Amino acid sequence: MSEQHSRSAATIAAQALHIINEETGGVVPGIELATTFARDDSYEFRSEFGYSRDSNPTTRNAEKIIKALSGAEDALVFNSGMSAISTVYETLRPGQHVVAPIIMYHGAQHWLQHLEKTRGIELTLFDQTKQGALKEAIKPGKTELVWIESPVNPTWDVIDIAEAADLAHEAGATLGLDTTVAPPCTTDAFALGADIVFQSATKYLGGHSDLTGGVLTTAKNDDRWQEIQYVRKHLGGILQPFEAWLLIRGIRTLFVRFERASQNAMALARHFENHPKVERALYPGLENYPGHEIAARQMTNGFGGMMSLLIKGDEAEARATAAACRVFMPATSLGGVESLIEHRKTVEGPDSAVPDNLLRLSVGIEGEQDLIADIEQALGQKPSVDPRALRADVR
Numbered sequence: 001m002s003e004q005h006s007r008s009a010a011t012i013a014a015q016a017l018h019i020i021n022e023e024t025g026g027v028v029p030g031i032e033l034a035t036t037f038a039r040d041d042s043y044e045f046r047s048e049f050g051y052s053r054d055s056n057p058t059t060r061n062a063e064k065i066i067k068a069l070s071g072a073e074d075a076l077v078f079n080s081g082m083s084a085i086s087t088v089y090e091t092l093r094p095g096q097h098v099v100a101p102i103i104m105y106h107g108a109q110h111w112l113q114h115l116e117k118t119r120g121i122e123l124t125l126f127d128q129t130k131q132g133a134l135k136e137a138i139k140p141g142k143t144e145l146v147w148i149e150s151p152v153n154p155t156w157d158v159i160d161i162a163e164a165a166d167l168a169h170e171a172g173a174t175l176g177l178d179t180t181v182a183p184p185c186t187t188d189a190f191a192l193g194a195d196i197v198f199q200s201a202t203k204y205l206g207g208h209s210d211l212t213g214g215v216l217t218t219a220k221n222d223d224r225w226q227e228i229q230y231v232r233k234h235l236g237g238i239l240q241p242f243e244a245w246l247l248i249r250g251i252r253t254l255f256v257r258f259e260r261a262s263q264n265a266m267a268l269a270r271h272f273e274n275h276p277k278v279e280r281a282l283y284p285g286l287e288n289y290p291g292h293e294i295a296a297r298q299m300t301n302g303f304g305g306m307m308s309l310l311i312k313g314d315e316a317e318a319r320a321t322a323a324a325c326r327v328f329m330p331a332t333s334l335g336g337v338e339s340l341i342e343h344r345k346t347v348e349g350p351d352s353a354v355p356d357n358l359l360r361l362s363v364g365i366e367g368e369q370d371l372i373a374d375i376e377q378a379l380g381q382k383p384s385v386d387p388r389a390l391r392a393d394v395r
Helices: 009-014 058-072 081-089 106-118 133-137 161-170 201-205 221-235 240-252 255-272 292-298 317-322 344-348 369-379
Strands: 076-077 098-099 122-126 143-149 175-178 198-201 214-218 278-283 306-310 342-345 360-362
Touching: 009 058, 009 201, 058 076, 058 214, 058 240, 076 081, 076 221, 081 098, 081 106, 081 201, 081 214, 081 221, 098 106, 133 161, 133 292, 143 161, 143 344, 161 175, 161 292, 198 201, 198 221, 201 214, 201 240, 201 255, 201 292, 240 360, 255 278, 255 369, 306 317, 317 342, 317 369, 342 369, 344 360
Parallel strands: 098 122, 098 143, 143 175, 175 198
Antiparallel strands: 076 214, 198 214, 278 306, 306 360, 342 360
């Protein structure tokens, strides 16, 4: 094993793979904004780079760091999470069977449903809360792709990744795994058997709510991965250099941000799990949470900052609680340093399987007592107007 690859993942992330600017000695990887690259006297490219729709030095540096951090065979970065997801789905053929959870990231699920209608794939959604449901949903010899998340967004149900990998591989299928909320600082996805791993770089990897991007990593450079590379190149889905530089900047603090967010989320979950105005706190870090033991095996460096609260009452009560927050910001997304709150059913739409009274919290790195006090005061508010008309005072 080389010295570089023997370093811990935390060191790889913090030092950005020890990439030093060879020209200046700068300890921060530089940014190359060029879209095209000159050829030599023989009209050959001077390096591996020719045109930035295919690759770029800054983009490639981000991919090298993520590859090393994830223990992957290769990594590709995209200009959005959905661009990365849809590129994987683009490898599916009419008639092929896909299995995915009933509750999952709604954008990915909606695109699968769109492909079922327009492309002729066959889609089965399984109940991730029921033992044996995934096995029943898989069709050996026909299932092409098993697509899962763990924990599942936004109920945080825990799917056993190793078990899912065994079931997928026994059926001749590829296991695609979304680890956006459980990034490589806590989940060793390939050791658990995943074939292709997706992350929204917008979330924990970037970590500062200032870039939009997606990441795919692979366990092997097989035919599907070659097609994914082809599709990204020809559809122009590559992440641009400045966003790639921001992504590198974000990855350098991934471990400390994730650790602090995990600590804060655990404090909130424990505080509100028996609260008189909360029906239930959903967080896999709670010892009595269904799937906690599996989550503890899969997430070895904290359970992350994502949790949900089921508010006692109806949808209006839940929305009013979100609107009354003054520290939590009412916004969609997750994994940033700032704490966000949203009524998830409103975001996903009327067809969503998410409970009406669910509030999704992306817990950031602020002081935990400030976060607890904010939810406490919001639960005590009784707005006299439609909560949809309320605008939280973001401070």
